[in-house]
Amino acid sequence: MIPTCKFYSWKKPILRRNRKVGFTVAEILVTLVVVGVVASLTIPVLIQNTQNAQYRTSIKELYADINQAAIRVMSNTMDLSNLGTSNDLKNQFQNYMSYSISCNSGSAIPNQQKV
Numbered sequence: 001m002i003p004t005c006k007f008y009s010w011k012k013p014i015l016r017r018n019r020k021v022g023f024t025v026a027e028i029l030v031t032l033v034v035v036g037v038v039a040s041l042t043i044p045v046l047i048q049n050t051q052n053a054q055y056r057t058s059i060k061e062l063y064a065d066i067n068q069a070a071i072r073v074m075s076n077t078m079d080l081s082n083l084g085t086s087n088d089l090k091n092q093f094q095n096y097m098s099y100s101i102s103c104n105s106g107s108a109i110p111n112q113q114k115v
Helices: 025-076 086-096
Strands: none
Touching: 025 086
């Protein structure tokens, strides 16, 4: 027969049979408030960063389009002195930039009512 050792505790064991395990309503509410505060601080920053990235991308695309149009205008008209006025240059650019809008009203915003 093999000798066995038994460890005894002098403390009485705590009976947890009747105690329910879980979170209280206060603990859940505190957690939700903390998550709400963190979200309210971070979401506007994330939105602003996303908009800034979109603006940077748009500006880079616009710069590339204007650069390509300038290269095409210069390659088709070797001598820029024969363009004449700035309207001639504008017309040349409009040939290569299909999305450009001409504001003949003198206003930067089309359909703007003058006071």
